[in-house]
Amino acid sequence: MRILSIVTLVSPTGEYGGPVRVAVNQARALTELGHDVTIAGSFRGFPEAPKALEGIPAHLVPARTLLPGVGFAGLAAPGLSRWVRSAARSADVVHVHLARDLVTVPAAMAARRAKIPYVLQTHGMIDPSRNPLARPLDAVATRRVLRDAAAVLYLTPVERAGLRAVAGDGIALSELRNGVPSAAEAAPPQGLEVLYLARLAPRKRPETFVAAADTLGAEFPKATFRLVGPDEGRAEEVSRRIRESAADVAWEGALDPDRTGERLSRAAIYVLPAVDEPYPMSVLEAMAAGLPVVVTDTCGLAPIIAETGCGIVVDDSIEALTAAIRRLLADPALRADQGRRAREVARERFSMQAIAHDLQAIYRRAVDGQPEAAPQDADPLSSP
Structure with missing residues (x-):
């Protein structure tokens, strides 16, 4: 099949985060x-548009900020929709990694107008919203593309419910997990590093990570605490707290997504204090690298982490996060056991081969005009 996959923003720092990683991983596995x-x-x-992403052909146009002050939602890609209408004619299916922005929504509308089967994957980004920009965009375009899609892919029951709240019960919902490529088994890390690798965004709570480091630094003088990722509004506060901390904590800035695996291999523990995080790729990548992970109970991966014992799930308090990191720092055997379990879970339940086969079946149904089956109400993470 000829597949056109559309994402919002590609940058050398990976600032758009998980959706681009998902799209690239899927494209490689499908290839x-x-x-x-x-x-x-x-x-x-x-300096110029990349012609390929990790070996996958790419057609990228310069991003423009059409609406300042609203983050990625204000981005536009002049000329992309016109190119999509033309390119879609030679594609069998279009896969749009949809957000409420002026890149992917117009691209989905272009596929719809071209009458090419299209699949939407929303990554938890389309839900009932009080943002004043959401209502007019939903009325003009978002609901239309959701209702006419051959399939709308969701990660968790929460996301499924949110999509129904936005577009009604008639959309063709289909569950699809994120996957992660297998990582080569690395030698145990030389140091005792606790790593936060994610955007410095409010929902991800990087300052909470720094607060935990400040408490634990004196208890574990050999431990280091590192934040890696591009700023999305919290860098000034994080930097201030780091300056005031007596712990060995630092922010390393953004990292090329191609170097994520190598950077994870140097850590001993991975921590993501984010709340309401649908299905973070950074956690899956840490698991694939064999790291024990610490997440909050509103993370979409929390049920499987708790079930399999490949990390620790906490509430959203600083005290609970600090206690979980303390437990892992103090117990090398626990770190090793949870890291081994994490690698096994990533390989057995989140392999890209399985995801690619699932996607292939979804695409074929879309091309053949077969409706997606009604989703079940069971937790999609409850079984392997």
Whole structure:
């Protein structure tokens, strides 16, 4: 099949986060199955448009900030929709990693107008919202593309409910997990590093990580605490707290997504204090690297982490987060056991091969005009 995959923003720092990693991982796995995949979207931060992403052909146009002050929602990609309408004619299916922005929504509308089967994957980004920009965009476009999609892919029951609240019960919902490529088994880390690798965004609560480090620094003088990721509004506060901390804590800045695996291999523990995080790729990548993970109970991966014992699930308090990190720092055997379990869970339940086969089936149903089956109400993480 010829597949066109569309994302919002590609940059050398990976600032758009998980959706781009998901799209690239899917494209690589689908290519290995013999499919022809092209990734399209907008870009910034490169001297010129990349022609490929990790070996996958790409068509990227310069990102423009059409609406300042609203983050990624204000981005636009002039000319992309016109290109999508043309390119879609030679594609079998279009896969849009949809958000409420002026890149992916117009691209989905273009596929809809071209009458090409299209699949939407929303990554937890389409839900009932009080944002004043959401209502007019939903009325004009978002609901239309959701209702006419051959399939709308969701990660968790919470996301499924949110999509129904936005677009009604008639949309063709289908469960699809995120997957992660297998990581080579690395030698045990030389140091005792606790790592936060994610955007410095309010929902991800990087300052909570710094607060935990400040408490634990004196108890574990050999431990280091590192934040890695681009700023999305919290860098000033994080930097202030780091200056005031007596712990060995530092922010390393943004990192090229291609170097994520190598950076994770140097850590001993991975921590993401985020709340309401649907299905963080950074946690899956840490698990694949064999790291014990600490997440909050509102993380979409929390049920499987708790069930399999590959990390520790906490509430959203600083005290609970600090206690979980303390427990792992103090117990090398626990770190090793949870890290081993994490690698096994990533390999057995989140392999990209399985995801690619699931996607292939979804695409074929879309091309054949077969409706998606009604989703079950069971927790999609409850079984392997």
